[in-house]
Amino acid sequence: xxxxxxxxxxxxxxxxxxxxxxxxxxxxxxxxxxxxxxxxxxxxxxxxxxxxxxxxxxxxxxxxxxxxxxxxxxxxxxxxxxxxxxxxxxxxxxxxxxxxxxxxxxxxxxxxxxxxxxxxxxxxxxxxxxxxxxxxxxxxxxxxxxxxxxxxxxxxxxx
Amino acid sequence: xxxxxxxxxxxxxxxxxxxxxxxxxxxxxxxxxxxxxxxxxxxxxxxxxxxxxxxxxxxxxxxxxxxxxxxxxxxxxxxxxxxxxxxxxxxxxxxxxxxxxxxxxxxxxxxxxxxxxxxxxxxxxxxxxxxxxxxxxxxxxxxxxxxxxxxxxxxxxxxxxxxxxxxxxxxxxxxxxxxxxxxxxxxxxxxxxxxxxxxxxxxxxxxxxxxxxxxxxxxxxxxxxxxxxxxxxxxxxxxxxxxxxxxxxxxxxxxxxxxxxxxxxxxxxxxxxxxxxxxxxxxxxxxxxxxxxxxxxxxxxxxxxxxxxxxxxxxxxxxxxxxxxxxxxxxxxxxxxxxxxxxxxxxxxxxxxxxxxxxxxxxxxxxxxxxxxxxxxxxxxxxxxxxxxxxxxxxxxxxxxxxxxxxxxxxxxxxxxxxxxxxxxxxxxxxxxxxxxxxxxxxxxxxxxxxxxxxxxxxxxxxxxxxxxxxxxxxxxxxxxxxxxxxxxxxxxxxxxxxxxxxxxxxxxxxxxxxxxxxxxxxxxxxxxxxxxxxxxxxxxxxxxxxxxxxxxxxxxxxxxxxxxxxxxxxxxxxxxxxxxxxxxxxxxxxxxxxxxxxxxxxxxxxxxxxxxxxxxxxxxxxxxxxxxxxxxxxxxxxxxxxxxxxxx
Numbered sequence: 001x002x003x004x005x006x007x008x009x010x011x012x013x014x015x016x017x018x019x020x021x022x023x024x025x026x027x028x029x030x031x032x033x034x035x036x037x038x039x040x041x042x043x044x045x046x047x048x049x050x051x052x053x054x055x056x057x058x059x060x061x062x063x064x065x066x067x068x069x070x071x072x073x074x075x076x077x078x079x080x081x082x083x084x085x086x087x088x089x090x091x092x093x094x095x096x097x098x099x100x101x102x103x104x105x106x107x108x109x110x111x112x113x114x115x116x117x118x119x120x121x122x123x124x125x126x127x128x129x130x131x132x133x134x135x136x137x138x139x140x141x142x143x144x145x146x147x148x149x150x151x152x153x154x155x156x157x158x159x
Numbered sequence: 160x161x162x163x164x165x166x167x168x169x170x171x172x173x174x175x176x177x178x179x180x181x182x183x184x185x186x187x188x189x190x191x192x193x194x195x196x197x198x199x200x201x202x203x204x205x206x207x208x209x210x211x212x213x214x215x216x217x218x219x220x221x222x223x224x225x226x227x228x229x230x231x232x233x234x235x236x237x238x239x240x241x242x243x244x245x246x247x248x249x250x251x252x253x254x255x256x257x258x259x260x261x262x263x264x265x266x267x268x269x270x271x272x273x274x275x276x277x278x279x280x281x282x283x284x285x286x287x288x289x290x291x292x293x294x295x296x297x298x299x300x301x302x303x304x305x306x307x308x309x310x311x312x313x314x315x316x317x318x319x320x321x322x323x324x325x326x327x328x329x330x331x332x333x334x335x336x337x338x339x340x341x342x343x344x345x346x347x348x349x350x351x352x353x354x355x356x357x358x359x360x361x362x363x364x365x366x367x368x369x370x371x372x373x374x375x376x377x378x379x380x381x382x383x384x385x386x387x388x389x390x391x392x393x394x395x396x397x398x399x400x401x402x403x404x405x406x407x408x409x410x411x412x413x414x415x416x417x418x419x420x421x422x423x424x425x426x427x428x429x430x431x432x433x434x435x436x437x438x439x440x441x442x443x444x445x446x447x448x449x450x451x452x453x454x455x456x457x458x459x460x461x462x463x464x465x466x467x468x469x470x471x472x473x474x475x476x477x478x479x480x481x482x483x484x485x486x487x488x489x490x491x492x493x494x495x496x497x498x499x500x501x502x503x504x505x506x507x508x509x510x511x512x513x514x515x516x517x518x519x520x521x522x523x524x525x526x527x528x529x530x531x532x533x534x535x536x537x538x539x540x541x542x543x544x545x546x547x548x549x550x551x552x553x554x555x556x557x558x559x560x561x562x563x564x565x566x567x568x569x570x571x572x573x574x575x576x577x578x579x580x581x582x583x584x585x586x587x588x589x590x591x592x593x594x595x596x597x598x599x600x601x602x603x604x605x606x607x608x609x610x611x612x613x614x615x616x617x618x619x620x621x622x623x624x625x626x627x628x629x630x631x632x633x634x635x636x637x638x639x640x641x642x643x644x645x646x647x648x649x650x651x652x653x654x655x656x657x658x659x660x661x662x663x664x665x666x667x668x669x670x671x672x673x674x675x676x677x678x679x680x681x682x683x684x685x686x687x688x689x690x691x692x693x694x695x696x697x698x699x700x701x702x703x704x705x706x707x708x709x710x711x712x713x714x715x716x717x718x719x720x721x722x723x724x725x726x727x728x729x730x731x732x733x734x735x736x737x738x739x740x741x742x743x744x745x746x747x748x749x750x751x752x753x754x755x756x757x758x759x760x761x762x763x764x765x766x767x768x769x770x771x772x773x774x775x776x777x778x779x780x781x782x783x784x785x786x787x788x789x790x791x792x793x794x795x796x797x798x799x800x801x802x803x804x805x806x807x808x
Contacts, residue, residue: 017243027309028242038389039307046307094722098730099356100308124745133358133733137745 005066008076014063022058022066023047026073037104045130048104048111049073055111057129074103077110082147086110089146095139101132105140112144171313172199174238174376174386175245176369177252179227182424182459183259186223189235190253198248201236201375212336212371214364215428219462221340221368226259228424229461231303231391236372238384269429269455274437274510277413277448287413292404295484297477297779299793301396301421301460302738304359308390312366314373315383321348321374326355327366336367337374348374358734361390364427364464393461394468394738395432396421399440399477403485406447411485416440416451418477420470423462429455432470434567438510438683439474439772442482443560444500471563472772479558479776480791483783492536493557493780494527505561505685514561514685522712522754523559523690529750530692530710532557539784552697552804556780559690562715562769567682580608580653581669582661586618588654591625603720607647611654648716687715687756691732691773695741695781702801704782706741711773712752715766724766725753731767735774740795 001018004011007030016025026049027036037046039059047058050072051065077083086109090097097105105127112126120141127140191200203210203222211218223232234254239245312325314337321343327333330350338345355362369386376384399418406412418436422429433453440451486496501520504513527533535555578592588608605622614620653672660668691711695704713728728751733743775793783791790803 020243036308036310038309042307044307094725096723096726098358099354100306100358121745128745133737133743134730136729136733136743136747136749138748 001064003063003067006070008073016063018064020063022061025063026058046101046104048107050107050111053114055108074106077106082110082113085147085150088150089143092146093142098132098134101130101134104130109144113147170383172238172382172384173242173245174236174384175249176236176388177234177249179223179230179232179234182227182229184227184256185259186225186227187255187257190255192248192251194248197240199238199380201372206340206375207342208340212339212367217425217427219425221371229459231461238376242387269426271452271454272433273452275450287404290404292402293485293488294402295481297399297480299397299473302394302794303461304392306357306361306390309387310390312369312373312386314377316377316381319347321377323370324351324353325366325370326353326362328362333367333370336371340371341374341378343374357390359392360465361392393423393463395463397473401477401481411444411446413448414446418453420455421458422455423458423460425462426455426457427462427464428469431567434682436470436474438563439471440478441508442478443516468771471768475560475772476775479560480779483780492533494532497523497559510682511685512681519559519688522714526690526692526710526712532692552785554781554784555692555694556777557692558773558776558780560769560773561685562687562765563683563685564765579669579671580657581667582657583667586620588620588622589625604647604650608650608654611651612658689713689769689773691777693777693781697785697800701797703742703797704740704795704800705744706736706747709749714754714756716756721753721755725751727766728770731770732774735771736778739775739778739793741778
C-alpha cells in the first residue's frame, strides 16, 4: 500500500504493508527512538507520538491509519518552545526522568498542555498510559503545573 | 573509533535469533522452510570456533547444541533482506526435540562457601535445637525481565577491520566475544558504544552473544549485518533461611543461616556473589556464635547476570526481614527492637570493616515519627490477633541497614582501570578515563573538579570529559560500580594535586591517578546508611498489593548532586517495588530525606546497594503483616495474594 504522510515536517511517500505498526515505520525508515519500545502491544506507553496533535501509542496504529495525516515525534517537538519549558520544569523541580520514557513523556505532556487540561485526576489518568517507574504521578502533575506557570509568567512579561 | 559507513535498509542484512521455548530436552535438529539465496542460517555447526564465550570466568554457549539448557536459549540465527521476511521465515522453522532419557542433576560447579565465628561455643546440634529459637525464610524467585525495548547490533567490515556498533555495559567483553567466536584479531575489532539506559542489566551479557553471532555472519558472507533483539535480563532466585537461638536470659545467642542461590543455567561471578551475600547476612545485633553457608545452584532457567545486585541486597533484605520476625516473637515493634540492638560498632569480619552505627538510630527514629510507625504497627498487628474481627489487610514494614560500594576488593583487583587528568595551556582540565560513566551525572564531576582549582572570572577553568575509552571493564550497574561511587573522591584529590602542580610545572601537565580506591583489609567497606518504612494495603476488589506511602531517609556520601541522588533513590525504590509486584496507586505518597554524609574517608556506598535492599525488606515485612510468611515471598502478585488471603478473609 502506498502511504503519504507528513512525519516531523518531512513529506513522505512510503510503500508499506498496510498493517505495519507506526512504531516499526518510524524505527525502520526514520530511525526514530519512538520505535525502540517493543512491548508487542502490551502498552508500555513508551512509543507515544502525536497524530494531528493527539497523542497515540504508535505501536497500536496500523500504517493505513496514517495516510494523509501529520505525525510529530519527540524529534520535532524538541525544537519547540514547550519542550524547553518542560526541561526547565524538570530542572526547577529536580526531576530526572529516565531516557527510556523521556520522549514519550514529553509527547504526553505536550498533548495535555495543548488540550488545556489542568484537572489533576485527568492529568493522572492521561499519564497512566506510561508504565515507567522512574517518576510517580504526583511528579507528572507538578511538572505540568510548573510548565503552565512558566508559560503564564512569560506571557505576563511579554504583555 | 570507526566512522559508521552509510548503512541503510538497502545494503544491510537483517538477523533475528530463534530461541528455545522449552528447556531440558535434547535438540535433534531443525526443519527449515524453503529459503532462497538471500537468507543465511547460522547454527552451532556453522561456527568457525568453539561454541562459547567467556564471561566472568564462566563459559557460556552461544547456541544450544545437544541439549536445551533454558527457555530463551538461542538455537539459530537467520539473516535475510529485511526483518519482516526473516520473522516470517523464523515462524516456519520447526525445532525437532526429543525427551532426555533421564534428567541428570548437574554437579555443583561452584563449591559452597561457609563462614562462622564462635563455633566452639556452640553446643551440640541436638542441644541447640532444644534451645528456644526463631526461624524465618526470605525468598525471591528467579525472575526474567523483558524491558520492552529493542536494540540493534550492527557489524560491518572495512578492510581488515571489523566494526561493531551496539549498546553494551561492557565493551571489552564484546570485543573478546567477537574475537573468540569469529577468530578476528582483537586489535582489528572496533567497538562503538551506543547510548543505553536500563533499570536492570540488560546490556551486560546478551549484547556480547549477539555481537559474536553478527561477527561470524560478517566473516562468512562479507556483508554488513544488523541483529535486532529485545533487551532482557534475569535476576537470580534466592532462598535464605535464618534461625536465631536464644540463651536462657532471652538474648540472641547464636544464628544459623542457609542461603541458596539459583543462578539459572550457568553460574556467573558466583564467588563474588557469595562474598557480597555473606556481607549482607551479618546481623547488626551481637551474637556469641554465627554460622552461614551459601550454596549456588543451577537450574533450567535463564542465566542471571547481576541484575543490579550480586547478592548483597537480597542478603541484607533477608537479615532485616528476620530482625522484624525476632521483634514479632518478642512482642516488640520492629522499631523498638532495633532501638535496643543498634548501638556502638559493627563486628570486624573478613567481609566488612567495623563501622559506627549510632547515627543510624537517629535517622530511623526520625522517619518512624513521621510515619507514626509504632502506632500503625500495633494496630495492624491486631488484625491477626484475638481482637481482630475484620481483616482490613494493611501492613507497615520497616527496614534499615548499611550500604557497600560495589565489587569486593578481591574482584576489583582483577580489573585494571586508568585515569588521567590534564591541565592544558588554554586552562582547561581534561579527564580521560576508562571508567564507565554512562548513567552518571557527569556535570557533578565537572563542577567538583572546577571547584578545586583556583580561578578568577577572567581566567575560568573548564573541565572536559574526553570521549569514552573502549577498554572498559566496569559494568553499568550502579550497585556494583565501586568506581563510580569512589570516583568523585579521587577526582577531587587529583584536581587538588594538579592545581598545585600547574603553578610550578610547564603546561600542559598531566597526572595519572588510580581509579581504584585503596583496598581495605576486608572485602567491603560499609558506609552510609538508610531507613525505610512502607505502608501497603490490599485492594478489596482485586487483591492487588497497593503501596500507599513510603518514608525513607538515606545518609550517604555524595557521589552526585543532591537532587540527582534523591532522584536515583526514588527511581530505585519505585523500580524495586514494581519488580517485587507492588502496585503504585494514584494517591501514592513518598517522603525521601537525603542527608549528604560529609565524612567519606571510609568510602562511598552505592545508592542502590542500600535502597534496593531496604525496599525489598520493608515491602516483605509489610506483606508479612497482612498475610503471613507465604504472602511475603517475593515477587508477589494479585493472584498470589488472592489465593493466600481469599480463603481466610
